[in-house]
Amino acid sequence: MRQDQSTDRKLVKKVLEGNSNAFKTIVVNTQGLVVQIIYKMIKNQEDREDLAQEVFLKAYNKLGSFKFNSKLSTWIGTITYNTCLNFLDRKKIPILNIVDEDGSESWDLIDKKIPGYSNSQVESYLFRKEKHQIITSAIENLPPLYQTLITLYHNQELSYKEIGEITNLPEGTLKNYLYRARKQLKNNLLHKYKREDL
Amino acid sequence: MKNKHLTDSEIQQFAFDKAECKKEVVEHISSCSLCKQRVEAYLLLSTSIKSIPDPALGFDLSNRVMMQFDTTSKKKTLLDYFVYAFIILSITVVGFCIAYFSSVFINWFKGNSTVSMAFLICIALSILMILIIDIMKSHSRKMKMLKF
CATH class of the missing domain: 1.10.1740.10 (RNA polymerase sigma factor, region 2, helix turn helix motif)
Incomplete structure (x- = not known):
């Protein structure tokens, strides 16, 4: 530093x-x-x-x-x-559309509705089917703010402090948004995965 | 130890902010294969995001930015030359007029009363004030546009 x-x-x-x-x-x-x-x-x-x-x-x-x-x-x-x-x-474009706030656990897609399907199968699917494209398109379905936070944290590997400075968000809010963003991303992936392959 | 499975937030906290996790969460994950699997799924997601190639613009951004600076500075120089030339021309014309019509001006000033002179000065000062206010307003508007 x-x-x-x-x-x-x-x-x-x-x-x-x-x-x-x-x-x-x-x-x-x-x-x-x-x-x-x-x-x-x-x-x-x-x-x-x-x-x-x-x-x-x-x-x-x-x-x-x-x-x-x-x-x-x-x-x-x-x-x-x-x-x-x-x-x-x-352009009157919102940076955050809250759509998935019901608190339901999408793990159910793997745990209950798809018996016998494990995360290793999800993993192999991801690697098999142009992993980058799938994740990129799932990220693109997130609101702009979530996309930015996910990228800054996971791709640019910035600290919470640095992301907070860039976005002017307090650390607590930032973490909360990141949790929601990852959850929504995971849900997008699981839904897409279910629709295409099962 | 927690008997119920962990919430999504707790799973994510373990995966990405382990230091902030409660002891019972850590204990639960060490003994629950389902929650451990969920943590691994998030970590896999994180690794996958990291491996996405960076997006790139279809041109060399640094060269494009530097080119803009060159263009701006060249434009500025041309504009400067034009302004200087205009100022010199104006001074020459005004100087020529004063020299040529000096006798007329002197007679005109002598012929006017003090009241009418004061009136003229007031009008000139008012116009000057309006012009200064306009320049200040335009300056502050431009400064605001630069702010982000």
Whole structure:
């Protein structure tokens, strides 16, 4: 973390002194996170491309106000998340549709309704049938906020603190949303799995 | 030890935030194969998400961003040149007018009363105030657009 901060400081100093290559390094280092967030929150490819550029233009214009209270990548992640939120707000698209709040345990699909079917069979199914595509499409069926949280936690492997800084959510709320997101994802997968193969 | 099977939240807590788990939850999982299987299913899900390849834009983002900076700065330079040229031209025209019509202006100022001069100054100051307020409003609007 300390090493990250010192690298961040050096890069920001160079950019503020007018070194555009230093900003290119920042773009290269952080574009993975930016693209992940944008892809999870925005559906339209053209909008994604425009927003990705907009995020870095904003970051460049605001770089002088960066106070090093967090990692530079987290700060740029926050800009990305807020830019996407503003975009969705303008388009009147909700970031969270609560659909699965009945508390029912979808494990029943495996435990009761499908006798003899074990998780190892689910596992082999997942590996057999283009695992990535199935999970990607199940994730895409989640609300934008859940998609983003799942990706930041499991794919980008960010800590709760970092995700909280990006999304401005308190840790308790964040964990709660993550629990619900995983549960909904698991339900989506189990329902899809049941429909296609049983 | 808990005899009933664990809830989904408890299963997830064991899988991803084990340090925060209650002792009875840990004990239950160590002895319940069904709950253990559920934990493993979540861990498998997590591993599968991790292995999804990162999405990529269809172009080199860093080059595109840097190109935009170049275009913006070039546009700015051209605009700057135009503004400077316009300012120089305006000063020249105004200077020429003052020099050419100086005698007319002097006679005009001498011919007007103090009241009418004060009236003219008031109008000029009002127009100046309106222009300054407009510039400030437009500046604050642009600053708001930059905020996110």
